[in-house]
Amino acid sequence: MRILSLVMMFALVACSSLRYTESMSPSSSNDPGVTVMTPPYLQNMSQTGMVIMAEVAENIPLAVEYGKTTGYGFTVPMELIASGGGTWFCRGIISGLEPGTTYNYRLVLPSGDGITGNGTFATSPARWEDFSFAVLGDTQQGNTVGSHGDRIYWEADVWEPGNSMFSHMVEQEISLFLGIGDHAADGDDYSRTRLSYLDRMASILGQHVPYFISWGNHDGNSPDHPLRLAADMPSRWRTDSLSVHSPGYGSFAFEYSGVFFVCLEHFTTTALAADDPGNDITNGWLDSVLSSRKARDARFRIVSVHVPPYCERWIDGDARLREHLVPRLEKYNVDICFSGHMHGYERGYVNGVHYVIAGGGSYLDCFEPLVYEWPHMLIGGQVNGEPANVPGEYRRQSSYGVLGPPEPIEGGIFHGYARVSVRGNNLIMDMHGFNADGSYIGILDSFEIK
DSSP, X not given: OOOOOHHHHHHHHHHOOOOOOEEEOOSSTTSOOEEEEEEEEEESOOSSOEEEEEEESSOOOOEEEEESSTTOOXXXXXXXXXXXXXXXXXXXXXXXXXXXXXXXXXXXXXXXXXXXXXXXXXXXXSSOOOEEEEEEOOOSSOSOOTTTOSOOSOSTTTTTTHHHHHHHXXXXXXXXXXXXXXXXXXXXXHHHHIIIIIIIIIIIIITTSOEEEOOOTTSOSSTTSHHXXXXXXXXXXXXXXXXXXXXTBSOEEEEETTEEEEEOXXXXXXXXXXXXXXOTTXXXXXXXXXXXXXXXXXXXXXXXXXXXSSOSBSSOOOHHHHXXXXXXXXXXXXXXXXXXXXXXXXXXXXXXEEEEEEOXXXXXXXXXXXXXXXXXXXXXXXXXXXXXXOSXXXXXXXXXXXXXXXXXXXXXXXXXXXXXXXXXXXXXXXXXXXXXXXXXXXXXEEEEEO
């Protein structure tokens, strides 16, 4: 969404005090020390593989040591690539793993000396199992509205409640996280990528939970931009030439425990004309993955695209997505379409598809007007001329570091993330709400698919 003013951005930089720096001296005097800027985080999970990423200050060869026990036993080298900010992103691609298995790992120097403590990850299960995942978008900025009005939501720590939401997801023991775009204010800028993505999403969530991202309009429009270099998605495995794709760029699909996910890239779908051969919605790629055997046999099908097809505040959604994406969602029996872009929560249901906007990851769109009333949207705008609100109360800042009195939630404008629980052939989506300071409100909305 909208980029902060320069004054606001300087304030955010000044407030960033959570950078992870760990300088560990190896036991061998022949090995230099390594400064870990971003601790190892989990990417590109599958039944037989995992990608471990990290960020270091020095251009020193590193490796991932891994195994079923803390004795490890296996090692893969890590690729180092310049971040654009004077540091280096490290990427270790692990393959040949067993499905549904927990592994231990750590980063090591060429000497074999460890530079990080032991971490664990689990591969995707081979059979259908009960699991849960979380969904959230628009975590790119702080919880302020300096360029949108005079209401400041939480000055004491502008990165709340994003930090608390990521921590809450970890406590909920989710199996994976689905990011729905705009995870940096500008993915072409290293400092902004560090503020919102590396220091928070990767460091707080990614150490414990692998995540996948449907990239948004703020995330950088080139595979060479810092945010894209700092990620590794299943787009790396695409072999077609229909559109641009790299480890951190492009649309992709993956399966987890009988749920089929499609993550659409903003710059190879929504930002392109429908007749552009690079548009993954209309060039045949989306049809091919949604008609695949894995998609047809899945118990649920999930599609995520950053800009929503339907929206009621700020914009009415995207007309081209309504023309080209929505018919495909209906044709291929997609259960839920997740989006962000609007900073708040909206939900609706039409022709067998649930539409959910979960963009409450940073400042809220309190000042955006209701622009269209879609009759099938149940939360976010109006239903039959009456406000379609979430029951409950939300608290913002009244004075520096002090929450104000509770006020009714209007139009779905509150911070929150969606937790989706898959239990057998049932799916339950719970919307977890948070106050401006990161304190937990509770589950504010739910629906179930049987």
